[in-house]
Amino acid sequence: MIGVNPRWLHRRRALHEAFDRICEPPDGSWLAYLGRHLQTWSTAEVAARWARADRDPGSSPAVNHVYLHVPFCKSICSFCNYERLQPRRPALLRRYEARVIEAIEQLAPSLRGIAWHTLYLGGGTPSVLPADQLRRIVTALDRHLDFVPNSSRYIELDPAVMSPGRLDALLSLGFHHFSFGIQTLQAGVNADHDRGAQGPEIVGQRFEELRRRDIHDVSCDFLMGLAGTTVEQILDEIRYTIATWRPTWIDVYMLTPTPSYLDRHFGGSRAAFDAHMGPFLERGPPGLAAIARQFGYVWNRGEGHALSLYEHRQPPVIDDDGSQPNVYGEFTAYTQLASEQDAPLHLLGLGTSARSRIFGQGWVEYRDPGDDIAADGPACWAGHDVDLRDDALCYLVHVLRDTDTLSIDRFRAVFGCHPRALFPDALAAWDAEGVVVGEDPSQVLLAPRSRRDRVRDLLWLVPEERLEWEIGRRLGISLAPEALAARLHPIGPGSTFGDWRIERLSPARLHLQHPDGGVALRLRPPLVPGRIVPDIVVEGTPSPASVDTLRAVVRILRRALGATAGRRAPA
Template identity: 35%
Template sequence: MTTAAQREREDNARMAEALSFPDPSLFVHDYGGARRERLSPRQLAEVWADARAPEAAWNLYLHVPYCKSICSFCNYTRLRVSSQRSLDDYVSFIASEAQLFAPALEGVEFGSVYVGGGTPSVLSAEQLTRLFTTLHDTFRFAPGAQKNFEYDPMVMTPNRMEVLAEFGFNRFSFGIQSTDVGVNELHNRGRQGARHIARQFELLEGVGPSRVNVDFLMGLDGTTPEGMVAEIEQVLRDHQPDEVSIYFISPTPAYVGAHFGGDFARYERFLAGFESHVPQALREVAARVGYAVPGGGKHLIRMQRTTHRAGPSFTGYYCDVPSQAHRPLYVFGLGDSARSRIFGRLQYRAEHDTDDRAPDSRRYVGIRMSEEDEVFSYVSYVLRDGDVLDRARFRRTFGVDIEERCGEAVAKLVELGVATVDEVGVTLVHQRRRERLRDLLFFLPPGRRKEAAAIAERARRQRGKPTALAPEVAERLRKLLGAARLLLGRERPHDALRLLDRAIELEPGSAVAWLLLAEVRHRLDWLHGSLEAFERALELHEERGRRVALARQYLELGAPDRALRLTSDARRAGEEMGELAWIEIEALIALRNYDSALEALDHVAGPAERRAEALLACGSFEALEREDSAEPAMAVVRAEAALRSGHTERARALAAELLEPGGASSADKLARAHAVLASAHLCEGALEEADRSAVAAIEIDAEASSPHLVRATVARRRGDLRAAFQHLHAARQGAREYLLALDLTELACVAASARGWREDEEAVADLARRAPALCEGGVDCERAFDALSGNFSIHPTAVIEPGRTRRLSPLPDPRSAAMDARRALRVVGFESILELYGELLETYAHHPLVHTHRGELYMWTGRYEEAIADFEAALEGSARTVWAYIGLALARSVTGDPEAALEVLDRAARNTFVGPTTPVVRGEALRLLGRDDEARADLVRAVEDSPGRISAWVNLALVAARAGQRGELRRCLRAIAERAPSLLRDLAHDRGRGLSLSDADALVEDLEHSLRMMRGNRSSRMVTYYTADGVPHVLDT
């Protein structure tokens, strides 16, 4: 049955669908609608006179609508300069208009001023002097006010800069949009190129202390996402501006008509390529060149230098909507088409379509704003560009809580499954633009839906008809895709990648091109980019089989949230779920949302064994017993359920049956039966039998953690702590996620040993915080371990009494949490994982291990100073954090101080034990110091311990090359080729040559380059490296 929220959403969807381009600004700034009214300066001054909200932000905006030429993408009112006299008249008009409003704004202190356009740089130095003299004589500016000037780099001159410096302008912004001369010419921007940009930075050096921002525009015809990211990185490297603002174009019908044949759907597909690729790619660029990317969105992304030059400190910052200020906002605008805002009262713009300059001339167009309208505007812009509506910021802006003001809308979104509410605020699921606009319309104020429907109807009537791909374009696309397939078949993925970039530039809506791109990126070990391309193909052609494949891949790569998003999309679209329903259940279980998983399980049909495994993972042992199935495959699940619910005798009997000839149907089930039997014997105190069964399980599956934990516990109870720690290490090696049983076993082993009492006390207290349900009445590791009743899985339960259990949802220990975060690296990229580490530091009170793991990831990205800060923070927290020493030593080596690296390792040896990565780091430092014999000894030990440690093989190869040991060199290169062939392939591509034993000097250079590609990664399990194009590659060894 359709609910009221669903019906309202259907109406919203129709309105959203009517818009050519799904952006909420049309509903916010509907100057042409029923609420439009013409207003005079005198009327406006009366409203300004009593506009004084507490803690408000006050900004002055001055608009100069003139340009040297009209860019084809511009959606502002703009005029081409006709004469210097017209500019003189405009300056005089601004001065007289300022005088009209001055009395109403008496006492106001502006925190910022922004002079924009058009481009104010068309005004001469003398005209600028007149204009700024008027502003400073008429209005008051706060000490430290931000004074912004926006200009066109093609027309800015030194004498204009001198005027700006004289009047204290301290922030400058100019539009690059693209550094490609051809793209600029295509958009009527002249032949602006790199030399014009360089000239502006030279001019700005003479201004004095200031901040510099440059703009780029995503979605211009003739550009690609990868090309634009490369342009931005080049500007950052060459000129280091303080800020970069990257806008996503909001296209006009004229622009889409001129560049995309009037087909808005085609343009939307084109822009989606930028939206999916650019945000993450820019975060990766920022990491390389010393910038930060605070927030992000589909309208604007900002990049900021992490190290600031000497410059002004601002007491105010310019912004023109409350969603940027997060408090009541007043913007006073001067000039034709300048927008103004009087918070909670009125928003208006100048529309000077008359020569009448009298105070009563109605030359402004406005719409009255209630506080409900302001709320809709605020929510629309915040959620257009992000997914979180912050509770504290909303309260600061409106003086009330989100749920108090928007409770009905929020409740509907929660009911529809697209929003969650917590103490931070309201979080929406990831959505496409049109889906987000549809759901934002729930926040429309009462009485505004009729107006919104009228807006949508006007938009529907104005929409043009899409045009098909021209025959010659379709033929060119076909040839590009065919050639890319051919190159891929010939193992030339880099060349195929170039052709596919051209194909997608030609037709961004080609699902086939995106699918091929996904395959090429996968071949190049760029899994994050591959998955993005796969998702893009799915958006363009929603084929159920692709959705299933992608969801399954996300699940297997440890990103259940993304898998769940795909299943939710399918469910909302009314698709037949099939295999997606099972993926949804598995994702919910992986996210520990057991109740929702059980609810979903009630509505899905499938094999009895699959249902049983899901019930077992959810801890629903009673429901599992009620499953009416006599399938032999169910036997091992029933045995595990009996064990976990405290019925050890029954579990032992069921496991014994499976071990009879013909009992278990596969090696996996046989290993599980031995493990159940081992755990049952352990619960009953039969240590000899437990150890024997655990050995049998390990012989079949050496990586399973459960039997190793049984053996560790048996050894501990026998007093053989050395063996206990060895088995514990083996259990940890096999664990892919946090195991509470492993945590308890380790604590019990440490408690029984003669070392680490202080650390033991801290660890026990930490466990009590992380697993309160298991530690009621104090922590007793032995009792807690027994309560698990053999449930050594990632979904722990505790037995209250036989047949009665409770689910446990412990927080993982800091090390496991950090490791779990890193496992998602192949899916979401470096920056997302670094953000996650920031959250973990808050959760775990800046635990040394989390600092250490984040420092390691900083090393992998080449951000060595930040890595060093994390390692030092870890060592301040605990002088026994072994990997912090290793990471700090490696950071010293790769930044050119191997002597300091050896000193750090000496400190480590005095304070803690030697870790498995120590020989690699020490060997590399010794090699850099020319102590090759000592280096060789360490590096040989490293590869013997961990044959997958590629960095050790590279260092060993360098030692062999320097000693002329060709046989040893061949062995090292063969080991690298077997374990990381793509590293050698990409090294050859970057260097333009393959490795050759005949040129020793070139070989050494190439091997050194491969270490630079790996940056600070010396891992034995996961190799990461960057190719010359800045793309990160991640591969397991």
Template identity: 30%
Template sequence: MNAPFALPHALRDLARRSVPRYTSYPTAPHFTSAVTAEVHAEWLRRVARAGSPVSLYLHIPFCRTICNYCGCTTKASLRDEPIRAYAAVLHHEIALLAAHLGRAEVSRIHWGGGTPNILPPDCFEAIVRDLGDRFAFRPDMEHAVELDPRHVTPEGARALASLGVNRASLGVQTLDPAVQAAIGRVQPLPTVRAAFESLRSAGIEAINADLMYGLPFQDDDSVAATAELMLSLAPSRFAIFGYAHVPWMKTHQRLVDEAALPGPEERLSQAAVARRILEGGGYVEIGMDHFAHPDDPLSVAQAGGRLRRNFQGYTDDDAETLVGIGASSISRMPWGYAQNAADVPGWRRAIEEGRFAIARGKAFDGQDAMRADAIEAVLCRFEVDLAAVAARHSAPVSVFDEDVRRLRHFVNAGWVDVDGSRVSIRVHRHEIARLVASEFDAYLGHGGKHSVAV
């Protein structure tokens, strides 16, 4: 049995607070229709004029079945026809992007979903070929895809490798049979092991494993058993995410037995148990919830102060522009965020009419970009030099005075240090990083509901 995680009473109370995950700032609840297709098009033309490299994210919003815990924008499809039709529209969107970006240099491609490997192989290949014809792939480009282990085959893995895919993320979540049954995702260890073997046999050595805590019927021993079993498969990276129970947004989560969900104290303990096991297995902590081999690019980026955070979590990607392709995908450019329509029919209509399918977004104004920098620093390095951040944005450091005052309860608890303009998290870094970051969020409390902090 694992020793229980001792929690200060104040930390237990704070863990009940709801705050964003801050994969963007401003966060999605504050996107509006003020960012239009025309605004997005102009931002893309600016990127083209600057000759800046871009990263591409392609969203495939289909799964064979929907897992009860899922928080993604996806839908179930047992037939290939809707998926093929969707892929056909992706080609039109890629052409539209190329007309605005020109032959931009691409530093990263990331496929997410849904289940990207649900795409028929000929569709996947055609899209990659189309991207390669229209854009300039860097020789060292990372080409990553999120995969459902239940749908990874030796043939499929070889096809991905032949198209330049060099990193895969496997959604493992848990290896506890009772928890798997409760979340509607049954994939025993042999299935996961076979996926690893297929990818490695195909030459894809960089494999990430995504795990979760806070799922129904999970406890410390359940989380520990999964982490220890996964160590035997030696992924390149781990991501350990807390289950976000948001049934008001994802109605299928109403299938989750709320009475079986761990409470804040149990969630904190489960996260600590997983962290202890992975660190003991030789992995380097990356930010709040990632772990990587010491020689992994993510570890190297963290050591060199180049760690970033975006919609895929922690990254070493240095491109300032991330272009989203597909329904619901979000683009980030130096001037703000733009999100495609989430409904596939609406997205399709816009693209087939020859215009971008932008439904909403947020142009940076006021202190947005500056506060985004401060929040990213807290989440990537657990410290921020507010004077340096303010100087980069030609602002006085005094703009952060009220934010620093709100940190006083963390300082009085001995968890956070404030030394001049430098704010550092001393203890409970993983547990309070999002809470500390939220004190620099000028929008928090003005609309939007979020998951609990841990």
């Protein structure tokens, strides 16, 4: 155990209190994605990061996944809040295909030496792509990427637009895991939600087509809370689905309404929706647990708004209440999280809004030119660099959101070291604050907490600048360089104050140069309610001869920031 600086501890406590009050963090996993300034990268810049990616970064072999996002659906369901489009013109599909293939071709040289274990086609509903387009895209992936023999291949499909021709094309391309959205078996309710009149006949047809081709790895989704349904009806439909078709996996989601959904189905009343939703939230999970027992499925109580039932294929980790809190997938199961794989993970995301994770190097999102799928031009990318610590933060907040125990062996398998090596201050703070209990060196055992209090514990892992960035964002004080430039104008790079000169702006910082040496001025959002002018903290040690003029520069900048405090900064 190492000592912890009491002043640092005090400052962090104040920061956490302000963060909790201002940002109201919804969930521990959310902390992994905070406070990053996205940069626009060309495909060549993304390729450079893939080229630097360690092919075998931890003490376990890396798991490498490819995700292709197909943002098209035959119609737009009224409850949907995903990225999706109706493919009204075949030209749009052709443009999408050309752009994805171009990106694969450009990235391919930097991806050599990575053995890809899975390919996942999601969306949207990839089955809206005609069979020949599916074939061309997957063939291009096979030509340019080194998939392991028998790589696992998954596809999401819309039961109403799947056809035997597409199915045969997919089988010939190696797809053996199929999932489709049922939501409800009531055709009228589906029609009312702009999904077409999809009932048990269409769903049964798809299950039969798959079964005739000896495909048994089929999963499906149901949605709890659709207008016009009751929790008992949905539970009955799930029972009927298992008894009739026995899918290997069922995900059940609790509906999160968009404003337009409330307007259309609940007269704009959140209270009416909440009253409708109450029985689903109350009786849905125990009803699913009972179904799991009845049919011999494992029930995963999941997190947030998702619940799962699945056939038992591996030794489950059973919690006190009979549920399985964490599902550690088989080696080749597709997932986007190293914490679910217990291995370093690379994820290559292609297609509108798909995300890539380059372990220890970067997280990046695929964008259409001008964010317009119909526009001409190559793909572009928005991302930020990450290091091992960022990936470890993501791992820890996902694991410790759901459980009290962190296995040191599992952590080492991914990151090659003890968590204290990457987070010495945070773990020392946990010791000092009584967050860690027990002395077993094989694990970090946290004191049991409510979900909300666990988020507060996890804040210690997050670099303070990221918490400040988010606080600033919530207060309308953007610390992005372009926002700072707008706020300080006409002061900016090149401005001089005596011997001090502003060299450049970076996220939350101004970099100043003096003949005796440089310093950075770090901007921090005010933590005191009512104040809106950022604090300025000097990083680096100015020479004694330059201190007085630096103080004057800080005063000038404070005045400039104060004068524009009411000016809305660009996001």
